[in-house]
Amino acid sequence: MAEEKKSTIFYNHNFLYQFDGVLQADDRAVQFGDGVYEWIRIHKGHPFALSYHIDRLYRSMRLMDMRATIAPDEFTEIHEVIAEENRIQEGYCMLLVTRGGGERRFLIPRRNEQNPNVLIYARSVDTDAIQKVQDGIACITAEDDRWLHCDILSIQMVANLMARTAALKKGAQEVVYVRDGQVTEGSKSNLFVVKGGVAWTPPESHKMLKGVTRQLVITRVAPTSGVTIIEKEIDRQLLSEADEVFMTNSECGIMPVLQIDGKTVGDGQKGRVTEKIQLHYDKLLEEGLP
Numbered sequence: 001m002a003e004e005k006k007s008t009i010f011y012n013h014n015f016l017y018q019f020d021g022v023l024q025a026d027d028r029a030v031q032f033g034d035g036v037y038e039w040i041r042i043h044k045g046h047p048f049a050l051s052y053h054i055d056r057l058y059r060s061m062r063l064m065d066m067r068a069t070i071a072p073d074e075f076t077e078i079h080e081v082i083a084e085e086n087r088i089q090e091g092y093c094m095l096l097v098t099r100g101g102g103e104r105r106f107l108i109p110r111r112n113e114q115n116p117n118v119l120i121y122a123r124s125v126d127t128d129a130i131q132k133v134q135d136g137i138a139c140i141t142a143e144d145d146r147w148l149h150c151d152i153l154s155i156q157m158v159a160n161l162m163a164r165t166a167a168l169k170k171g172a173q174e175v176v177y178v179r180d181g182q183v184t185e186g187s188k189s190n191l192f193v194v195k196g197g198v199a200w201t202p203p204e205s206h207k208m209l210k211g212v213t214r215q216l217v218i219t220r221v222a223p224t225s226g227v228t229i230i231e232k233e234i235d236r237q238l239l240s241e242a243d244e245v246f247m248t249n250s251e252c253g254i255m256p257v258l259q260i261d262g263k264t265v266g267d268g269q270k271g272r273v274t275e276k277i278q279l280h281y282d283k284l285l286e287e288g289l290p
Contacts, residue, residue, distance in 0.1 A: 006018070007019075007086060007121065007122075008081070008082060008085035008086055008122075009022070009082070009119065009120065009121040010078050010081075010082060010118070010119070010120040010121075011117070011118070011119050011120075012069075012117055012118055013070075013118075015081065015085075019121075022117075022119060023098065023117060023119065024101055026101040026102060026103075026104065027098050027100065027101045027117060028098055028099045028100060028101065028102075029096070029098035029099075029117075029155060031104055033154070033155050033156040033158075034064075034098060034099045034155075035096060035097055035098035035099060035154070035155045036057060036060040036061055036064060036066070036096075036097050036152065036153055036154055036155065037057075037094065037095060037096045037097070037153060037154075037155050038053040038054070038056065038057045038094075038095040038153065039053075039092055039093075039094060039095075039250055039251065040053050040079065040092060040093040040094075040095060040250065041091075041092055041125075041250045041251065041285075042083050042088050042089070042090065042091040042092055042093060042122065042125075043090060043285055043286075043288070044089060044090075044286075044288070045083055045084065045088065045089050046080065046083065046288060047076075047079045047080065047083060047093060048250075048285060048288065048289055049212050049216065049250070049289045049290075050075065050076060050079055050290060051072075051076075051290050052212045052215060052216070052289075053095070053212055053250075054072045054075050055072075056153065056210060056212065057095065057097065057153070058072060059210075060152045060153050060154070061097060063149070063151070063152050064099075064152060064154070065108060065111065066097065066099055066111075066114065066116060067111045067112075067114045067116055068116075069116050069118060070118055075095070076290070078120060079093050079095075079120065082120055082121065082122045083122055086122045088122050088123070088124055090124060090125055090127050091122055091123055091124040091125050092122065092123060092125055092250075092251070093120055093121070093122045094119075094120065094121055094122070094123070095118075095119075095120050096118070096119045096120070096155065097116055097117070097118050097119075098116060098117045098119075098155075099114055099116055100114050100115035100116050100117055101115070101117070102115070125251065130251065130252050130253075133173060133252050133255050134252060134253065134254065134255060134256075134278065135256070135270070136255075136256045136257070136258040136269075136270060137172070137173040137174055137247070137255050137256070137257055137258065138171065138172040138173060138174075138257070138258060138259040138260070139167065139172050139173070139174045139175060139176050139186070139245075139247075139257050139259070139260045139261075140166070140167045140170055140172045140175055140176070140260070140261055141175070141176045141177075141178055141236070141239075141260065141261055142163050142166065142167075142175050142176070142177060142178070143177075143178060143179070144177035144178060144179035144184050144207070145159065146159045146160070146177075147159075148206055148207070149206060150184070150185070150206060150207055150208050150209055151204070151205070151206045151207075151208065151209060151210060153209060160187040160188060161187075163175040163177070163187045164187040164188065167187070172259075174186045174187060174188075174189060174247060174255070174257075175187045176191060176239070176260060178236060179207055181235055181236060182202070182233050182234065182235055183202055183233075183234040183235070183236070183239055184202060184207045184208045185202070185207075185208040185209060185211075186247050186249075188249055188251075189211070189247040189248055189249040189252075189255065190208065190209070190211040190213070190214035190247065190248050190249070191234075191245065191246075191247050191248075191257075192217070192229070192245065192246050192247070192248070192277075193234050193238060193239060193242040193244075193245050194242060194243050194244035194245065194246070194271060194273045194274065195238065195241065195242055195243055196243070197228075197243075197273060198227075198228045198229075198230060199222070199227055199228065199229045199230070199273060199277070200229070200230050200231075200232055200234055200238070201214065201218070201229060201230075201231055201232075201234075202231070202232075202233060202234055203231040203232065203233070204231070211248060211249060211250075212250055213248040213249055213250055213253060213254075213281070214248050216281070216284065216289075217229070217248055217254075217277060217281065218231075220284060221277055221280045221281045221284060222277065224280050225276040225277055225279070225280040226276070227273055227276055227277060239260065240260075240263070242265060242266070243266045243271060243273075244256070244265065244266050244271030244272075244273055244274050245257035245260065245265050246271075246274040246277065246278075253278065253281050253282065253285065254274065254277055254278040254281050254282075256270040256271065256274045256278075258270075
């Protein structure tokens with residue numbers, strides 16, 4: 001019998017080779033979904049835009065009133081070790097922070113009573129599947145019935161999972177959430193609408209996640225590609241009249257949206273603006289970003 005391949009993980013200041021003893025049944029992540037996380041892309045053996053993810057992680061922890069036990073700069077070495085030890089060239093690191101274990105109490109413990117657990121592990125990604133969605137996806141719209149703290153990347157993702165599963169059952173790959181007539185985001189991505197050569201995206205708020213790829217598109221990619229991006233509310237009418245639509249996330253980068261609710265977007269092909277953004281984002285990915 002072939003020997004089972006060991007996986008190097010990080011758990012509470014230690015590197016381990018198995019998941020045994022990690023996240024017990026009394027952990028608040030298990031009991032309440034009480035924790036936050038980050039999904040970090042590994043490209044050519046190195047984490048991409050890790051500092052952006054760590055900044056967002058600490059923001060989520062602050063908003064959740066969670067105590068930090070690891071300094072931000074320590075995460076760089078930890079993620080590099082995890083990627084190298086697992087020999088992953090194209091993949092991701094999952095960084096999970098829970099509030100810790102203890103007696104089940106239906107309240108948020110005081111900070112000095114918290115013993116947070118930190119888990120980091122890595123897995124490979126299916127690059128063929130990523131390439132496929134980078135060629136174009138279909139979406140459905142859905143009423144945004146999630147909580148009003150979507151700017152926190154909480155592990156409570158059941159509503160997102162249900163919405164995306166509904167999309168998959170209809171032959172689509174993603175959801176476009178709409179709340180009070182305004183577009184917010186996707187189930188695991190941010191959204192951009194292109195009209196007249198200008199890209200529009202909903203402004204940051206508690207209704208949506210501050211996506212790392214979204215942030216990079218606005219601050220680094222668009223300026224180098226000559227694309228103007230405006231942060232402004234997007235209603236259903238603008239969405240339906242868009243020349244182009246694309247979505248962004250850390251896993252797949254830039255995803256052209258070719259169809260929404262069965263209706264073709266633009267001419268049904270990847271648009272010129274989307275292609276520019278995609279080209280310059282891929283260049284940034286190849287160059288690497290700490």
